[in-house]
Amino acid sequence: MKKKNFMVLGGDERNLELASLLDKDGHNVLKSHIHGLDFRNSEIIIGPLPLSYDNKTLNAHFHDKKISIETVLEKIDSNQPFIAGKINDNHILKAKEYGITIIDYFKREEMQILNAIPTAEGAIKIALERMPITLHSSNALVLGFGRIGKTLASMLYGIGANVYVAARKYSDMAWIRSLRYTPILLRELDRHIHDMDVVFNTIPSLVLNKDTLSHIKKETLVIDVASKPGGVDFDVADKLGIKTIHALGLPGKIAPVTAAMVIKETIYNIIEERGI
Amino acid sequence: MKKKNFMVLGGDERNLELASLLDKDGHNVLKSHIHGLDFRNSEIIIGPLPLSYDNKTLNAHFHDKKISIETVLEKIDSNQPFIAGKINDNHILKAKEYGITIIDYFKREEMQILNAIPTAEGAIKIALERMPITLHSSNALVLGFGRIGKTLASMLYGIGANVYVAARKYSDMAWIRSLRYTPILLRELDRHIHDMDVVFNTIPSLVLNKDTLSHIKKETLVIDVASKPGGVDFDVADKLGIKTIHALGLPGKIAPVTAAMVIKETIYNIIEERGI
Amino acid sequence: MKKKNFMVLGGDERNLELASLLDKDGHNVLKSHIHGLDFRNSEIIIGPLPLSYDNKTLNAHFHDKKISIETVLEKIDSNQPFIAGKINDNHILKAKEYGITIIDYFKREEMQILNAIPTAEGAIKIALERMPITLHSSNALVLGFGRIGKTLASMLYGIGANVYVAARKYSDMAWIRSLRYTPILLRELDRHIHDMDVVFNTIPSLVLNKDTLSHIKKETLVIDVASKPGGVDFDVADKLGIKTIHALGLPGKIAPVTAAMVIKETIYNIIEERGI
């Protein structure tokens, strides 16, 4: 790729890391909290992940003052692609009103797939910290067989766990078998969950409800990595004495440098695909 | 599942094996070449794979006479589901005219996924037979990352090959990396194919054309498992002195019993899903 | 195995867990801190791991008073096998003077092999906690290819690391290659160590000396699991700004229940082998 002039705008440590990685690749990189909001010399503006926490102002940990998204959009030129993560629909509309090419890297499939790796490692770290037995030879159940479920199952298998995966579709059952895990139909979950030493939920809807939780033994550890509100009835679990952990934002926590690398590569793919 | 009365209609050894597996599970099974075409005592009619080779008569290896599909459809009652594999669109329409519930098990996703396992083993068998070096530590390239590509890559990796996978999409690149294979963008294939000891094609379009073949070294073995006409320009390969094998129908050849098991389970899933 | 009468003598939580596991298997189990030192109704005496911390008194966390090993030996009868872990040579001699059959389960090969599993998981937990990148796709070097080295390499590979193993012998190089890791001759370590993101030492002698440490980059994490004094010059590492962790006693810390299971099974093997 040709060397570019980037403005890295707002964000937290992850964005600093991203700026540093872009710099190492030979690009010119300005950082908004150091160089200000003058975008004139930048070809591409890289926003934070998420773009905003309050849907009004920029996620900008290292800036002293609040900056409204509106202000940012005003300063961006129509020939400066604006690439950020988890952009609110309103902001996308607004950006288009300004004639700005706005792109959400977080929606890219490859970003989600690669992000599943630090998520899975984060979940495994928690299991290693909290379980009184080894993952090796333990019964480990993964709920859901999407990107995180697949990655997590693969790593658990690689460590030596007896891996069970519960999903809805027959085609998933077939893949799970093909990969040498034990498939469980979600609707038959209650029959099998008692034997599990650890349960990892990746499904963003209430899978571990009162009923299902009542079939789990008390020694089982439940780790929920599905985004809020997650897939566990935490109150019921508490009452039943089942240990639960709702683990969110794992990539940034467990492996900030890898998380930044994933963003960088996704941005490169966007640039390449769009001929930016 | 409750015990059922099956009629296993036509087919070859694989259908005999299927009849025998159904029988072992406790069902009542009639076979058309023994018990004739009287379907009255059968709840479910299981046809062959494919239903017909000539689009007119039943694929029925063990019958003396040709049986027209039309004749079969006339004898099936509207409350007798007719389940077969690779059914021609015309026959589906015709069956519906007769009011028959006709179902193609070969279109089921789980069937395709599980069928990829004997296909992959068949391709590996050929590689073991034809290569003068071990698969272990060899450079093995898989073209395509669909069901067969995924399964084949996983087995090659398990044997110890250096696995490369070429595909079109960035999201596939991400998965390939996540699984620890080396990803290659299909459009950059020509740059990498020279280093390969064996190439497995799973893409049903002309990937290994004249141009790309010219980058392959002569010692490389090319195994094409894509259905006819395959993905290799075989004439050009021949002229260049590249060894190619077009391997078709691997499941039935390499593992007829497993192939029958896969059909049986797919049929069970159909029965369960439809409440037959 | 026939049901036995066990006395579980001294120890810490791990021995309590062991007592509980023996009990679950249907044996009669007395615990010395509850039932006292009356061994008359016990067929087999199970001591702690290690038998003693000070070479004089029993390792007995739950006893109020110090108990000398001498006192214990006096109370054991010659037909009561005494099985404990990490027994000092003096105590073995002394026991033999008393005519006691004394057996060190910690010296058993299968115990060491199975104990390597929680050790490896403990080392991985530390890596996950301390590294800013994922283990997946990282360069992870294992020093030594004994029981812990082999187990650790296998798990790191299973998570998706690029695994390097350094050892002395050509035969180890061959095994390492056969298992798809990258082999490094220990005498060529200095040439390769710069590329590593994490180094796990399992060799109980000074491998990471001043010289070799000077080739490590500052971002590299060094985890030493070799028993004291370990294989790292920690002072020099400190001065060079290299992060080091000397992780000892991992099995009891990371997975006390598994650690107890391993002891239990080793004891069963001893009983079976000796016809006790």
Add this chain to the structure above:
Amino acid sequence: MKKKNFMVLGGDERNLELASLLDKDGHNVLKSHIHGLDFRNSEIIIGPLPLSYDNKTLNAHFHDKKISIETVLEKIDSNQPFIAGKINDNHILKAKEYGITIIDYFKREEMQILNAIPTAEGAIKIALERMPITLHSSNALVLGFGRIGKTLASMLYGIGANVYVAARKYSDMAWIRSLRYTPILLRELDRHIHDMDVVFNTIPSLVLNKDTLSHIKKETLVIDVASKPGGVDFDVADKLGIKTIHALGLPGKIAPVTAAMVIKETIYNIIEERGI
């Protein structure tokens, strides 16, 4: 390594391949069937594997006349190391009488380990050719946990078989478990062998005797890779209708080029270790 002058003496296609590999590495290589038995310009003499089939004459497929080992030894100088494979004890003694440094590369541990790879692939090829079901999901038993047993188990596992390994020692049971195969004590073999779809024997003594064979079901395929007379009572197996294959010399057959590479590397290690 510095460039050397090699004489490649006798042998079959594998030795030709070896000569060609040495040549590719930049060495000067003479071949006895082309350049004759004049060793004066050679620093190192590489004999065939085995050195002799009849204990008298050289294994020399491409020579017209028989050459006695005695003749060869007379022509070798005391400063010309003579490296060959499977050398008879008599010939070693005789060579020493002549003052020749004679070295058997086949006795080297790393050679045996790397040779296990083509042996394992050869055994898998046979299984793929002969079994009516896939190796994936089949019950595959490996008898013995030496070099071939370990390598074969790993590959079978990688393809997706349910891997069982039978061995004698508790320490092997522990390793087998650690690696996620199912361990079977050899003395309890008769209890488990009925469930197996394929049995690979690597133990060079009569393991599958009349008694044990009587517990095997008729559908089971038995592949014996142990050197003659192997570990199977083939006559009894025949009478019982059990399919057996005694597969010998697999590396040379399945992967002659890899087999030559393994020899080459072993020779390099010998040269390096001895400072030749």
